[in-house]
Amino acid sequence: xxxxxxxxxxxxxxxxxxxxxxxxxxxxxxxxxxxSYGQTVEFADFRDYVLGDDVRKIDWNLFARFGKYFxxxxxxxxxxxxxxxxxxxxxxxxxKEKAEYAISVAAAFGYLAVRNMDKVSFYLINEDKCENxxxxxxxxxxxxxxxxxxxxxxxxxDAKISDAILSTSALGGNDGISVIISDFFTDNDWQKAxxxxxxxxxxxxxxxxxxxxxIHPSFTGRSELIDSETEQFVDGRHLRLRIGRQMISAYxxxxxxxLEEIKTFSRKLGIDFLTVxxxxxxxxxxxxxxxxxGLFRRLT
Amino acid sequence: MILQWLLPLGFLGLxxxxxxxxxxxxxxxxxRRVLPSTFMWIRSQKYRRKRMPIEPFRDWLIFLLQALxxxxxxxxxxxxxxxxxxxxxxxxxxxVVIDASxxxxxxxxxxxxxxxxxxxxxxxxxxxxxxxxxxxxSISVILAGKTPEFIVDxxxxxxxxxxxEILEQAECTYGSSDLEAxxxxxxxxxxxxxxxxxxxxxxxxxxxxxxxxxxVNLSDSxxxxxxxxxxxxxxxxxxQYVFYLDVAAYGKVSMDAMLHVEIKGIDNxxxxxxxxxxxxxxxxxxxxxxxxxxxxxxxxxxxxxxEIGGSLENVVGSFExxxxxxxxxxxxxxxxxxLMVYGGQRDRVAIEHYVVEDNRNIFFASGIRSLxxxxxxxxxxxxxxxxxxxxxxxxxxDIYMYEHVVPEKIAEMGQNGxxxxxxxxxxxxxxxxxxxxxxxLGLQFKEHKQLGTFTHLTYGPPHMLTNRVSVEELGISxxxxxxxxxxxxxxPVLYCGDDPVLFARNWHASKIVxxxxxxxxSNFPTRPQDFLFLLCNMIDFYMPVTLSxxxxxxxxxxxxxxxxxxxxxxxxxxxxxSLLTEFPNEVPLDEIGTYTFTTRFSLNKPDEVRKAxxxxxxxxxxxxxxEDLNFRIMNSDYIKEMGKDIFFWFAVLAVVLLFVxxxxxxxxxxxxx
Numbered sequence: 001x002x003x004x005x006x007x008x009x010x011x012x013x014x015x016x017x018x019x020x021x022x023x024x025x026x027x028x029x030x031x032x033x034x035x036s037y038g039q040t041v042e043f044a045d046f047r048d049y050v051l052g053d054d055v056r057k058i059d060w061n062l063f064a065r066f067g068k069y070f071x072x073x074x075x076x077x078x079x080x081x082x083x084x085x086x087x088x089x090x091x092x093x094x095x096k097e098k099a100e101y102a103i104s105v106a107a108a109f110g111y112l113a114v115r116n117m118d119k120v121s122f123y124l125i126n127e128d129k130c131e132n133x134x135x136x137x138x139x140x141x142x143x144x145x146x147x148x149x150x151x152x153x154x155x156x157x158d159a160k161i162s163d164a165i166l167s168t169s170a171l172g173g174n175d176g177i178s179v180i181i182s183d184f185f186t187d188n189d190w191q192k193a194x195x196x197x198x199x200x201x202x203x204x205x206x207x208x209x210x211x212x213x214x215i216h217p218s219f220t221g222r223s224e225l226i227d228s229e230t231e232q233f234v235d236g237r238h239l240r241l242r243i244g245r246q247m248i249s250a251y252x253x254x255x256x257x258x259l260e261e262i263k264t265f266s267r268k269l270g271i272d273f274l275t276v277x278x279x280x281x282x283x284x285x286x287x288x289x290x291x292x293x294g295l296f297r298r299l300t
Numbered sequence: 301m302i303l304q305w306l307l308p309l310g311f312l313g314l315x316x317x318x319x320x321x322x323x324x325x326x327x328x329x330x331x332r333r334v335l336p337s338t339f340m341w342i343r344s345q346k347y348r349r350k351r352m353p354i355e356p357f358r359d360w361l362i363f364l365l366q367a368l369x370x371x372x373x374x375x376x377x378x379x380x381x382x383x384x385x386x387x388x389x390x391x392x393x394x395x396v397v398i399d400a401s402x403x404x405x406x407x408x409x410x411x412x413x414x415x416x417x418x419x420x421x422x423x424x425x426x427x428x429x430x431x432x433x434x435x436x437x438s439i440s441v442i443l444a445g446k447t448p449e450f451i452v453d454x455x456x457x458x459x460x461x462x463x464x465e466i467l468e469q470a471e472c473t474y475g476s477s478d479l480e481a482x483x484x485x486x487x488x489x490x491x492x493x494x495x496x497x498x499x500x501x502x503x504x505x506x507x508x509x510x511x512x513x514x515x516v517n518l519s520d521s522x523x524x525x526x527x528x529x530x531x532x533x534x535x536x537x538x539x540q541y542v543f544y545l546d547v548a549a550y551g552k553v554s555m556d557a558m559l560h561v562e563i564k565g566i567d568n569x570x571x572x573x574x575x576x577x578x579x580x581x582x583x584x585x586x587x588x589x590x591x592x593x594x595x596x597x598x599x600x601x602x603x604x605x606x607e608i609g610g611s612l613e614n615v616v617g618s619f620e621x622x623x624x625x626x627x628x629x630x631x632x633x634x635x636x637x638x639l640m641v642y643g644g645q646r647d648r649v650a651i652e653h654y655v656v657e658d659n660r661n662i663f664f665a666s667g668i669r670s671l672x673x674x675x676x677x678x679x680x681x682x683x684x685x686x687x688x689x690x691x692x693x694x695x696x697x698d699i700y701m702y703e704h705v706v707p708e709k710i711a712e713m714g715q716n717g718x719x720x721x722x723x724x725x726x727x728x729x730x731x732x733x734x735x736x737x738x739x740x741l742g743l744q745f746k747e748h749k750q751l752g753t754f755t756h757l758t759y760g761p762p763h764m765l766t767n768r769v770s771v772e773e774l775g776i777s778x779x780x781x782x783x784x785x786x787x788x789x790x791x792p793v794l795y796c797g798d799d800p801v802l803f804a805r806n807w808h809a810s811k812i813v814x815x816x817x818x819x820x821x822s823n824f825p826t827r828p829q830d831f832l833f834l835l836c837n838m839i840d841f842y843m844p845v846t847l848s849x850x851x852x853x854x855x856x857x858x859x860x861x862x863x864x865x866x867x868x869x870x871x872x873x874x875x876x877x878s879l880l881t882e883f884p885n886e887v888p889l890d891e892i893g894t895y896t897f898t899t900r901f902s903l904n905k906p907d908e909v910r911k912a913x914x915x916x917x918x919x920x921x922x923x924x925x926x927e928d929l930n931f932r933i934m935n936s937d938y939i940k941e942m943g944k945d946i947f948f949w950f951a952v953l954a955v956v957l958l959f960v961x962x963x964x965x966x967x968x969x970x971x972x973x
């Protein structure tokens with residue numbers, strides 16, 4: 001973890017900021033402007049006075065000019081809640097690079113959240129449970145106090161994303177971003193969880209973390225492929241294949257179709273989806289791809 | 301217990317271990333790879349090139365292949381054979397059975413005169429031509445005589461001329477045939493070649509013999525008929541012979557025949573003479589429409605009947621031979637038209653009994669009378685008893701019995717004084733005489749033993765003299781003790797305690813019985829039957845009849861015995877058939893006609909001649925008889941030998957199944973097992 005979760009890594013993130021959808025309402029006390037009007041000192045707009053409005057907010061200058069009562073509106077700033085759902089199944093941790101990458105992405109989102117005074121939660125999905133071992137983190141101090149433990153998260157067993165998220169309480173609503181970091185290599189109906197989060201009016205980001213071998217297998221020949229989540233010879237996920245060019249081609253085709261399937265699903269729900277390869281530097285993902293899709297923005 | 305292998309060839313199956321080794325050597329090595337997830341690999345399968353859709357049935361397919369492989373192994377153990385009906389039908393083997401019994405000598409009287417046997421041979425030749433030349437098959441010919449034999453054995457077209465020559469030289473027998481044995485031999489061929497066909501040529505209807513057998517009945521009731529003499533029995537009744545005849549007609553016969561009877565060598569005590577021939581009329585009228593083409597006629601020939609030419613005033617006491625013959629019949633089977641009857645000369649047994657007057661007993665005479673009556677049917681027993689030494693014979697008789705005494709002239713001459721032309725029986729010989737002749741005989745007189753009580757006798761070694769004699773019931777109160785020299789030839793027959801009391805010697809030139817106790821001192825008088833049995837046994841033992849019957853069917857064996865030292869058997873041409881010195885014995889009778897049995901004596905006696913007639917079997921006269929062999933030869937069951945071993949192909953199948961199973965096992969597995 002020390003490759004990414006170090007000061008240098010977090011320093012570089014200082015130039016980035018999360019870019020939330022304007023429809024989010026968030027929580028009180030943040031720094032993010034939202035579409036609704038609030039109590040800040042920054043002028044936003046006027047509107048006609050209606051009975052019941054606070055007379056103190058009437059703009060007397062305009063009354064003097066137009067002879068009508070107008071109410072002066074100010075912008076509102078809110079705190080967002082960043083929920084990071086990390087797939088802690090063995091398929092994510094079987095290869096060290098993949099786990100490190102996933103944790104780093106999670107940490108990056110977490111850091112950007114606390115740096116903007118947002119609230120962040122790390123949900124660790126294991127089997128059909130979704131645990132929040134660090135609670136709600138606000139502020140850098142709180143974040144750095146748990147970052148070491150985040151690096152020690154264990155990746156074990158299977159991850160039933162759908163069951164885990166649906167069973168999670170206090171997911172709030174319309175209050176921030178939910179980031180799901182997984183390889184999405186599961187038969188579990190994870191789309192149901194995404195549907196639920198969008199129903200809760202979360203801004204959702206799907207980050208699919210894959211190894212280069214998973215995107216394009218580099219091995220050939222007769223192989224007994226054993227799923228790391230079971231490591232049982234007698235299992236439905238066990239395969240004995242003669243991997244050749246034709247097999248690789250089939251795999252690539254299947255992978256493309258699966259990605260397209262996820263993208264289509266994401267487009268329908270208006271959520272963001274990102275596939276990242278651990279072979280690609282994480283900076284490329286943070287400073288380019290997330291900027292490209294508009295989830296991050298560079299501070300000027 | 302010994303371990304045996306029914307099919308050692310089965311060990312070839314161990315070669316399968318080599319196949320197994322090859323399979324393991326060729327077994328591809330799969331690299332085990334633990335992937336974070338095989339999710340995409342599973343999804344990718346649907347984009348693979350179309351493959352045989354066996355995945356859903358993979359487990360069942362493997363089970364099926366394994367089961368088939370095991371089944372193939374089991375079938376291999378069971379030695380599978382593929383029986384090809386087509387193959388069987390290609391075979392053309394013929395087995396011909398020719399009945400060579402005497403009835404096959406029957407001629408077609410109204411046409412060509414060919415015998416059944418000749419016709420059978422001719423038809424067999426045609427069959428040989430058909431099978432060997434036209435069909436290119438093979439043929440075997442069984443000549444069914446008394447002992448069936450292959451005269452042609454599995455001959456092919458190259459042997460055609462030899463087969464024809466053998467068939468032309470084949471001869472019919474005068475006896476009966478063993479068709480069942482012949483059919484067994486034919487069946488053996490059919491078992492080896494289920495497609496082989498059997499053709500049987502016979503004049504005897506044999507019934508259904510199975511679909512493999514073609515029966516050719518050579519009898520022809522329109523062209524064959526026969527009259528034959530079934531039997532002529534010369535029965536000795538009331539001191540005379542009476543002749544009973546059984547003659548029969550077979551086929552559609554309606555005629556009056558004349559039976560010619562010649563009785564020769566009649567001897568009623570006034571010298572032998574031949575009777576003028578008798579002509580006995582016999583009428584036959586077999587119902588042509590009846591199912592049974594047989595008529596038996598029983599006749600009694602009376603030589604005193606003038607109507608048949610009888611000129612004999614007295615009865616027939618003995619005769620040398622009787623000729624019974626149908627003359628000029630010209631029937632199909634002439635071999636049974638003639639019959640010779642022998643046995644009219646009965647054995648003569650002359651018994652000379654000499655006893656001192658003081659010891660003469662009525663019991664002995666009554667015993668002899670019973671003996672005469674007992675042998676009335678087979679022997680003439682003449683008994684002479686005297687108390688005067690002057691009349692006591694020492695020659696000219698068959699049995700010399702000296703009771704209590706030995707004639708002085710014999711005693712004076714020692715052993716050489718004993719009769720040399722018969723059996724000498726010394727009944728309780730006197731001590732003085734035995735001291736004279738005993739050493740020469742090998743019997744040493746020791747002492748006279750007077751027992752205080754009545755003592756039962758016991759058996760010595762088994763001996764014919766004691767047949768039917770209840771020795772355990774016999775007892776004596778006194779006897780003379782003799783010691784027999786080891787080389788004397790005397791065999792102890794009865795014992796009293798440890799001492800032998802009855803000796804018997806049966807040398808060709810010296811037949812002697814010594815009874816060392818007096819009848820008066822025994823309980824023989826109260827058990828006359830035992831004494832009678834003892835005398836009977838003595839005659840049967842020393843003077844057995846040569847023949848017990850005088851008419852035989854050809855192929856039979858005559859049981860002969862001999863009262864002399866040897867027996868010469870000659871056939872009707874005077875040729876020696878056998879010269880026998882061991883008795884009883886058997887003489888094979890293979891020719892029709894009269895056999896002569898001449899007994900030669902080492903004793904001073906002339907040769908004794910007896911004759912017997914050998915004829916064709918009576919049953920062979922019945923030309924249209926029906927017999928059921930109850931024998932079936934079927935070739936509808938196409939069994940073995942014709943089948944092809946498919947052992948190898950099942951072995952190949954097993955290997956292929958194992959390979960396929962191996963391929964399926966190692967085919968890409970999706971979803972694990």
